[in-house]
Amino acid sequence: MIQFLLKGLLRDHSRSLFPLLIVATGAMLTVFLHAYMNGFITITIQSTAHYTTGHVRVMTDAYAKEAGQVPNDLALLRIDTLLGELRQRFPDILWTPRIKFGGLLDIPDEQGETRAQAPVFGMALRLLSSDSPESRILNIQNSVVKGRLPQKRGEILIADDLAEKLAVRAGETGTLISSTMNGSMAVVNFTIAGTVRFGIAAMDRGTVIADLADIQQTLDMEQGAGEILGFFQDDLYHEDRANMVTSEFNFRYNNPRDEFSPIMGTLRTQSGLADYLDLVDAYSSIIIGIFVIAMSIVLWNTGLTGSLRRYGEIGVRLAIGEDKGHVYRSMMAESLMIGFAGSFLGTAIGLAIAYYLQVHGIDFGSMLRGSTMMMSNVIRAQITPFSFVIGFVPGMLATFLGTAISGIGIYRRQTSQLFKELEA
Amino acid sequence: MFSENKISVSRMIIHGRRESRTLEAKSWQRGTSDSFTEYLAPAREKGTKMLKLGGQLWTYSPSTDRTIMISGHMLRQSVMGSDLSYEDMMEDPHLPNLYSANVSSEETLNGRDCWILDLTAKKEDIAYHSRKVWVDKSRYVILKENLYAKTGKLLKTLEVREVMRVQNRWAAKSALYKDVLKQGEGTEFFVDSIAFDTNIPDHLLSKAALRR
Numbered sequence: 001m002i003q004f005l006l007k008g009l010l011r012d013h014s015r016s017l018f019p020l021l022i023v024a025t026g027a028m029l030t031v032f033l034h035a036y037m038n039g040f041i042t043i044t045i046q047s048t049a050h051y052t053t054g055h056v057r058v059m060t061d062a063y064a065k066e067a068g069q070v071p072n073d074l075a076l077l078r079i080d081t082l083l084g085e086l087r088q089r090f091p092d093i094l095w096t097p098r099i100k101f102g103g104l105l106d107i108p109d110e111q112g113e114t115r116a117q118a119p120v121f122g123m124a125l126r127l128l129s130s131d132s133p134e135s136r137i138l139n140i141q142n143s144v145v146k147g148r149l150p151q152k153r154g155e156i157l158i159a160d161d162l163a164e165k166l167a168v169r170a171g172e173t174g175t176l177i178s179s180t181m182n183g184s185m186a187v188v189n190f191t192i193a194g195t196v197r198f199g200i201a202a203m204d205r206g207t208v209i210a211d212l213a214d215i216q217q218t219l220d221m222e223q224g225a226g227e228i229l230g231f232f233q234d235d236l237y238h239e240d241r242a243n244m245v246t247s248e249f250n251f252r253y254n255n256p257r258d259e260f261s262p263i264m265g266t267l268r269t270q271s272g273l274a275d276y277l278d279l280v281d282a283y284s285s286i287i288i289g290i291f292v293i294a295m296s297i298v299l300w301n302t303g304l305t306g307s308l309r310r311y312g313e314i315g316v317r318l319a320i321g322e323d324k325g326h327v328y329r330s331m332m333a334e335s336l337m338i339g340f341a342g343s344f345l346g347t348a349i350g351l352a353i354a355y356y357l358q359v360h361g362i363d364f365g366s367m368l369r370g371s372t373m374m375m376s377n378v379i380r381a382q383i384t385p386f387s388f389v390i391g392f393v394p395g396m397l398a399t400f401l402g403t404a405i406s407g408i409g410i411y412r413r414q415t416s417q418l419f420k421e422l423e424a
Numbered sequence: 425m426f427s428e429n430k431i432s433v434s435r436m437i438i439h440g441r442r443e444s445r446t447l448e449a450k451s452w453q454r455g456t457s458d459s460f461t462e463y464l465a466p467a468r469e470k471g472t473k474m475l476k477l478g479g480q481l482w483t484y485s486p487s488t489d490r491t492i493m494i495s496g497h498m499l500r501q502s503v504m505g506s507d508l509s510y511e512d513m514m515e516d517p518h519l520p521n522l523y524s525a526n527v528s529s530e531e532t533l534n535g536r537d538c539w540i541l542d543l544t545a546k547k548e549d550i551a552y553h554s555r556k557v558w559v560d561k562s563r564y565v566i567l568k569e570n571l572y573a574k575t576g577k578l579l580k581t582l583e584v585r586e587v588m589r590v591q592n593r594w595a596a597k598s599a600l601y602k603d604v605l606k607q608g609e610g611t612e613f614f615v616d617s618i619a620f621d622t623n624i625p626d627h628l629l630s631k632a633a634l635r636r
Contacts, residue, residue: 062441073440073505104498112490175490177498182445183438183505184469187485187492220468260442 016338023342023399024349026295027391030288031350032381034390036357037284039382041277045237045267047200047376050137051123053270054229055237056093056245058086062259063226067270070100072181075224076262083228090245093232094133097225099124099215103178103186105158105208107168116166120158122178122208124215128153137231140196140209146170147194150211155193157209163195170194176208180220188218199377230264242266288394295398314410328407335403336396343395350391357381429454432618433464438506439609447504456518458629469504473634474513481514484634491634506611507580507603511551522546523555530561533568537561552579563587563594578604591620 049055059067062074076082079097086095101122109115126132127140127150135141140149145160147170158174168174170192178186190210197204216222230245232238246264255261268274317327361380429452436447448465459476463469471486481494494501499511516522523543531538543555554576558568569582581602588597595618602610627633 073442106490106492108490114493175488175492177492179501180505182440183502185472185483185485185501185504187483187488187490189488189490 016334019335019338019399019402020342020345022295022298023339023395024346026291026398027343027346027395028350028353029346030291030394031347031387031391032353033287033291034284035350035354035381035383035387036379037280037287038384038387039358039361039380041280041284042382043376043379044280045273045277046235048273049231049237049267051198051200051203053265053267053273054096054227055232055267056230056242056264057267057270058082058228058230058249058262058264059226060260061254061256061263064263064265067227070102070226072099072101072179072219072221072224072226073183074260075099075181075221075226076228077221077224077260079223079225079228082262086228086230086249089248090230092241093230093245094137095228095230096126096132096134096137097212097228099212099219099221099224099226101178101215101219101226103176103208105162105166105206106175106177107166108173108175116168118162118166118206120162120176120206120208122176122210122215124210124212127209127211128213133231137235138198143196143198145195145197147192150193153211153214154189154191155211156190156214157194157196158192159204159207160195160197161204162206162208163192168192176210176218178219180218181224182220184220186218186220188214190214201377237267239266239268242268288390291394295394295402298398298402301402318410324410328410331403331407331410332400335399339396339399340392342399343392346395347388347391351383351387354381354383354387358383429622429624430618430620431622431624433616435614435616436504436506437612437614438504439611440505441607445505447506452624452628454624454629456516456521460629460633463504475629475631475634476514477629479514481510482631482634489635491631502603507601507606507608508611509551512580515551519543519555519557522550525557528556531558533558536563536567538567560587560594565594565596580604588615588618590618593620 058076060074060076063071063076066074076097083095083097086093099122101124103120103122104117105120106114107116125134125138127134135149140157144157146163147157150156156174156176158168163169166174172192173189174192176186176188176190180186196207196209198207212225216224232241243266246266249262249264253261254263268277314327318324358381361378363378431450431452433448433450436449438445438447445466447463447469449461449463451459451461453459457476457478459474461474463472473484475482475484481499482491483494484491494510499514500509502508503510503513519525523545525541525543527539528542529540531540538558538560541555541557541559543557545553552571553574554572556570556572557566559565560567565584565587566582567584567587570578571580571582573579581604582599583602584596584599586597587594589595595615596613597615599613600610601613
């Protein structure tokens with residue numbers, strides 16, 4: 001029976017080609033869109049974790065409430081003790097302290113007068129420690145455009161775009177003007193070791209990367225840090241574990257009556273990412289749902305057209321005594337075959353396009369020029385095991401539904417009218 | 425009431441959310457537009473100098489041997505973490521140049537009879553659009569001041585706690601300056617010594633003096 005139907009589909013292209021193309025197109029779009037949105041979400045989570053929140057983040061209660069303003073006067077102090085305890089209690093997480101700061105980078109001329117000046121956003125991290133995970137987390141080595149990584153105290157990296165704007169080269173001196181944690185003016189000379197480009201518009205506009213110890217000294221924050229970030233070893237965000245660690249930490253360390261007691265938050269609960277991820281998830285489901293519905297309507301229409309075109313054939317089959325149910329079932333079987341073949345073809349093409357975009361990505365850099373979001377300029381697709389099956393759901397369902405609805409017409413045919421219709 | 429020149433040594437106690445810090449400075453002021461300040465303590469700030477010449481302000485950092493001009497948005501930053509901004513430092517202390525005034529009422533403040541003056545800015549680009557000032561009727565010294573934004577929002581307050589008589593003039597000896605938008609208990613000022621109408625050499629009020 002299946003072989004018979006298959007032969008029919010292969011020999012009569014008008015029966016199979018158009019539905020197959022539609023199913024393949026739908027499945028391809030579903031697979032591609034799913035993989036691309038998946039990549040978008042993953043990149044957003046990764047960028048946010050790497051540059052802003054970590055998978056979990058420890059701050060003082062007071063700092064956490066104003067974290068957007070980077071209030072270093074409310075920073076964590078005596079972090080070595082806290083870091084030791086975190087590493088002992090939660091050894092499956094990599095803990096690393098950071099200080100974010102704002103200020104001006106002033107480039108002097110030969111007389112020591114200002115030659116060029118620009119506002120900067122700074123990030124201080126353990127750059128010079130051999131056991132620091134920062135270089136790997138931020139991919140700093142591969143982000144260096146000119147010069148080299150800092151090798152000793154007093155050296156910094158600056159964004160390549162900023163270096164061009166200030167007309168400064170690696171090896172020159174820049175004066176960082178900022179505020180200490182007490183609010184005094186901090187003025188310190190640094191040697192620019194190299195320039196970096198992270199591929200994130202918000203970072204590439206005016207970032208300064210410095211060693212934590214240098215900035216602790218500059219900002220009068222000995223043994224202090226704005227935040228301690230925690231990263232899971234596999235660099236993937238595990239929500240359940242993050243929630244568990246956060247609850248345990250806050251129960252033990254947070255004191256609601258002390259605004260300087262440490263408090264931990266998860267990636268999801270910080271920076272408003274929870275709402276954002278829920279929104280993206282919802283949109284992703286809506287888009288795929290719309291595809292299934294739209295394809296079902298198109299295939300229903302195709303089924304109707306096919307039924308009209310096959311009106312005579314169905315009439316003859318009924319007239320020679322074929323059972324209506326049998327005709328209906330055979331058409332359903334045909335639709336499943338077309339659905340399977342179309343879904344297979346569409347999934348293959350969708351995966352191929354997604355793979356290309358997983359490797360190359362699409363650069364939205366020009367559109368993100370003024371963006372403050374910690375999001376990569378290049379958005380890549382991401383193929384997951386689910387990408388291999390997601391195209392089959394709309395592909396099979398749409399053809400099946402389309403034929404099932406249009407095929408109902410078979411039961412409305414009157415046997416007494418068949419010969420009259422065939423004579424006509 | 426303005427002397428041509430004055431030299432003062434003062435202390436500033438900054439009450440932050442976490443701790444309090446004391447800074448000591450010596451200032452040379454020529455008229456209402458030029459001044460030179462050198463910080464004497466604590467050790468971290470010692471040797472930091474500030475020079476104001478008319479509408480321009482420079483700061484010198486001894487650790488970097490750099491002279492930085494403070495302009496633009498930096499003027500709104502706090503001076504050494506206090507409740508005072510660089511913009512406040514830059515302001516012409518001769519208020520009639522900036523504001524039109526009228527006496528709105530009278531009040532007794534800390535046992536002193538005062539006029540309450542409502543000051544309204546004469547021009548737009550000014551840090552505080554209006555002020556309410558309590559002036560001692562007999563000593564002609566400001567005892568209290570509220571500073572407001574254009575919207576009428578209170579931004580800062582000044583409360584003079586003690587006055588002193590020096591060379592036949594009354595001057596504030598201690599005061600509390602408070603940025604009401606900041607948490608903390610404000611910044612206390614203490615004038616340890618002040619001398620009016622002294623000779624200030626021209627070379628002191630120059631950029632070259634910053635690196636000396």
